[in-house]
Amino acid sequence: MRARVRGVHRRQVRSRLRQRNSRAARGLAGCRSRAPGRLVAVSDFTFIASVNAIRYTGADVLLVDSEPRTWNMDTEMLRDHVVRRATRGGRLPDIVEVVHALGHPADLEPLLELRERFGIRIVEDAAESLGAGWSGGPLSGRQTGTLGEFGCYSFNGNKIITTGAGGMITTDDPDDAARAKHLTTQAKVQASSYLHDDVGYNYRLSNLSAALGVAQLEQLPGRIHRKRQIARHYAEQLRELPLTLPPHAQWADPTFWLYSVLVDPSRSEPETVVARLAADGVEARLVWRPMHRQPPYATADRLNGSIADRLHDLGISLPSSAHLTTEQQRRVSAGLSAALTVPG
Numbered sequence: 514m515r516a517r518v519r520g521v522h523r524r525q526v527r528s529r530l531r532q533r534n535s536r537a538a539r540g541l542a543g544c545r546s547r548a549p550g551r552l553v554a555v556s557d558f559t560f561i562a563s564v565n566a567i568r569y570t571g572a573d574v575l576l577v578d579s580e581p582r583t584w585n586m587d588t589e590m591l592r593d594h595v596v597r598r599a600t601r602g603g604r605l606p607d608i609v610e611v612v613h614a615l616g617h618p619a620d621l622e623p624l625l626e627l628r629e630r631f632g633i634r635i636v637e638d639a640a641e642s643l644g645a646g647w648s649g650g651p652l653s654g655r656q657t658g659t660l661g662e663f664g665c666y667s668f669n670g671n672k673i674i675t676t677g678a679g680g681m682i683t684t685d686d687p688d689d690a691a692r693a694k695h696l697t698t699q700a701k702v703q704a705s706s707y708l709h710d711d712v713g714y715n716y717r718l719s720n721l722s723a724a725l726g727v728a729q730l731e732q733l734p735g736r737i738h739r740k741r742q743i744a745r746h747y748a749e750q751l752r753e754l755p756l757t758l759p760p761h762a763q764w765a766d767p768t769f770w771l772y773s774v775l776v777d778p779s780r781s782e783p784e785t786v787v788a789r790l791a792a793d794g795v796e797a798r799l800v801w802r803p804m805h806r807q808p809p810y811a812t813a814d815r816l817n818g819s820i821a822d823r824l825h826d827l828g829i830s831l832p833s834s835a836h837l838t839t840e841q842q843r844r845v846s847a848g849l850s851a852a853l854t855v856p857g
Contacts, residue, residue, distance in 0.1 A: 552604060556586040556612040556619075556638075557803045558821040563612050563638050564804050575606060576804050576815035583760050584824055585619035586611050587817070592623035594816055599631065608634045613642035613657045615830075616740070616770030617760055621652060621660055635661035640680065641770040643673055644737040649764035658683060668722075673736050673770060673835065674729035676722040736835040737768050743837060744769035750846035754853055755780045757827075773800055775827040781853055783829045789852035795845050800828035 549571035555564055557576040567574055580587035588611065595605055609627065611619050627633045639645075639658035643666055646656035658664025664683040668676040684690050695701075700713025718726075744767075748758055757775035761767060776783055783799055790797045803821035804810045832845050 551607045553608045553610055554591055554606040555610040555804075556614065557805055557815060557818055558584065558801060558824055559612040559614060559638070559804065560640075560801055561804065561807060561809075563610060563640075564810060567610065568809070572607075574804075574810060574813045576810065576813050576818070578815070578817035579614075579820040579824060580620075581760070581820060582762050583614075583617050583619060583765065584820075585614050585617060587820070588620050588623040590816055592627055595627055595631065595633070605631055606633055608636055610636045610638055611661070612638040612640075613645060615759065615773055616642050616645050616768040617762070618642060618645050618647055618657050618765045618767065620762075622650070625660070635663075637661040637664045639664050640667035640669075641672070642768060644733060645768040646766050647764055648766040653764075662686065662689065668726055668729075673740065673768065674726065674733050676718065676726040676729070679718040679722055679726075681718075681726075739835040740769050740833070743833060743835075743842060744772055746839070746842055747772050747831065747846065750843070751849065754850055756853075769833065771830040772833045773828050773830040775824070776829065776853070778827060783827060786849070786852045787829055790845075790848050793848045793851070795848045796832060797845075797849075798830045800825055800830055 551570075551572040552575055553567045553572045554575040554577050555567060556579070558579045564574055564576075577586050577588075577591050579585060580590070591609065597603075598605055609624055611621065611624060613619050621635075621637075624633075624635050628635055637658045637660065642657040644656065647653050652660070658666060662684060665680065666683075667680045668674060669678055669680070682693060684693070696711065696713050697716040698713065699715055700709045700711035702708040702710055744759075751758065751774065755777035759767075759769065759773050776786055787797045787799060802825050803818060805813065805815050805818050805821070806825070831849070832841070837845075
């Protein structure tokens with residue numbers, strides 16, 4: 514059988530708004546409405562929807578490189594950059610959209626410092642990290658998507674739970690929640706005769722999809738457990754191979770949405786490994802191309818980019834479905850071992 518992938522302490526109760534897609538959620542959450550002239554710092558290493566959501570609002574983009582501990586945004590580098598800019602009277606980000614990539618939490622403490630010092634709002638892109646969180650340090654016990662002004666989740670078909678498509682945004686601020694709900698329903702003024710007071714959107718998740726999501730939530734603990742079990746098995750099976758295994762910071766409790774590894778460039782290339790696995794009936798994938806190497810964002814301002822480049826140039830994602838059997842996983846590991854040892 515072919516194996517497939519498909520402020521620290523804030524109120525715990527968050528308003529939840531269902532969205533037709535998580536990209537829409539990020540756009541509405543971060544900028545509320547059209548926002549030309551605003552600057553949003555965002556992870557360079559991410560799926561392009563994270564950045565497209567910013568540009569839909571007319572805001573400007575600042576791409577921020579990753580750091581090797583988590584493969585997420587280098588939040589310390591961004592903090593230091595903002596402090597230097599503030600000292601010189603330069604332009605500061607209005608918002609930071611931080612992506613918890615591949616199911617691993619980002620280091621949020623530097624961003625919380627920026628919020629406290631400069632009032633910079635935080636949007637957490639938790640599309641891939643539902644159930645992940647922090648197990649150590651000041652954020653211990655919190656989950657991704659609960660610390661920013663907004664948390665954005667995806668329920669696309671390839672996520673840990675699904676509504677078929679769509680997503681959800683969460684917030685502690687009732688005014689922000691009301692504004693987002695207003696925009697997602699075509700900005701129609703309630704109790705009016707088709708009066709619309711802004712440019713709105715039809716981004717509502719259907720009740721049927723939401724009902725599916727509620728049922729899926731019952732499966733979430735078991736799927737998180739299985740994802741972590743798969744990650745442990747991969748770590749055991751692949752530890753002797755010429756690979757860099759995915760990060761797992763001491764303070765983090767990741768869910769390993771996609772188990773992704775870096776190949777040794779002196780031994781093979783990711784494209785070659787993926788092709789060899791495909792020939793063996795195993796579907797692996799290359800990781801994202803950084804945003805600064807995407808045509809729409811090639812001229813965007815950015816902070817570094819070398820780590821994101823390395824992740825793309827060396828990374829592959831292995832089959833990681835919660836439904837992956839133990840035997841299928843052994844086959845993936847054996848196929849990867851063979852793919853890495855074939856000459857040429």
